[in-house]
Amino acid sequence: MPVTSVESDLEALTMTLIADFAVGPERLWAVFTDPRQLERFWGPPGWPSTFDAFDFRVGGYAKYHMTSPRGERAGGAWEFTAIDEPRGFEVIDSFADENGDPLEGMPSMRMVFTFEATPEGARMTNVSHFTSADALEQVVAMGAVEGSTLAMNQLDAVLQGLRAFAQGQGTRLEILSDQHVRITRLIEGPRELVWRAHLDPDLMRQWMLGPDGWRMSVSEIDRREGGRYRIAWEPEPGTEGEGFGFDGEILLLDEPRRMVQTEHMTGTDLPTTTNDLSLYEEDGATLVTLVIEYPDAATRDAVLATGMVDGMEESFRRMERVVLT
Incomplete structure (x- = not known):
């Protein structure tokens, strides 16, 4: 994992995140200054930006929002106050409303990004400066340490390219975490077709079968937010096992x-899980990412x-082999 440390200092009123990568500073600079690349990691799993x-x-602004698995939105805004290509930049980072304006009663902080070369590649240092101990403690209590760690640990896939x-x-x-796992698989095929394969009942019956010897006996999907679905499998003649299935609701x-x-x-x-599926295409290949939220570690x-x-x-x-050929 790229992140090596996240430390808060109440005396200095700072929170510092350090992460090391096997690429040069120029590549880090490119990722952090391109909004389309930022969207792939700025936000912890389940809250993409x-x-x-x-x-x-x-003097310019960046405005963004993160969307939770249940559709809640959390906004943020950066005001760029210093730019030193490719060594780093500084922003005033604020919680923001739906218009991108800073939220009253929420802390703003000066955030400094620094990219420097190392023998192995490059180090990113992110220092957030707070105006008071209360503001620092408020942000930490909101899960900033865990959230920023999970977010930055997604960066390897962006830096290296999908293949x-x-x-x-x-x-x-x-x-x-105790409640979350991430499953990834690169598929050699366009995103549109991989998406259809996950939602078209006829295509699902061709591939979503697990080990050989099983068939999908039920595939019903109400393809809309709030819609219900039901999927079931049963063994082919001569295959041992009992049929089973899943049902649920499309949240987003x-x-x-x-x-x-x-x-x-x-x-x-058995407890219900929340499954967050996302697809990203690059150069004709699609990265399938599934983040699953369990109620606890034992269920996981x-x-x-x-x-x-x-x-x-x-x-x-x-x-x-069957759908994409």
Whole structure:
């Protein structure tokens, strides 16, 4: 993970994040000054950002909002106060309303980004300067340390490019917290078709099957926010096992980029999870990212122990072989 430390200092009124990367300072500069690249990591998993404005000059403003799995929005704004290409820049960072204006009663801070070369590549240092201990403690209490760590640890995929980051890696699992995991898989195919494969019942029945010997017996999707879905599988003749299925509600639909839905094993009292699917295309390949929120670590571990990730890899291989050829 790139982030090596996040420390708050009540005496100096600062919070400092340090992260090391295997690229030069110029590449870091390019990522932090391009709103389309910023959107891929500025915001922790489950709260991706959208930059609505990015006027990169001293005195200019960047305005963005982050969207939660249930559609809540949290806004932010930067006023650029110093730019020193490619070594760094400074902003006044504020919580913002739906118009991008600073929220009254919420702290603003001076945030300094510095990019410097290291023997292994480059180091990014981000120092936030607060006007009071209360403001610093308020931001830390809101989860800034964990949130900024999770956000910056997404940066490797952006810096390396999709194929360098994920090609040949298969379906990868990362444990983000007691309640969250992230699963990624690079698919050789355009985002539009990968999206259709996840939502078109006819296409789903061709690939979303797990190990050989199973078939999808139910695939019903009300393709809208608030719509319900139900999916079920059963073994083919000669294959051992009992049928099972899932049902839930679509919470957020941003076609063809993101879908958030609840997932519950049909006919059981097992806990419901929240599944946050996002697709990003680069050079004809699509990175599938699924962030799953569990109620607790015990449920997380029990689900992962079923071989879920291996089953997903079998399905993704089938997608590439059957749907995308």
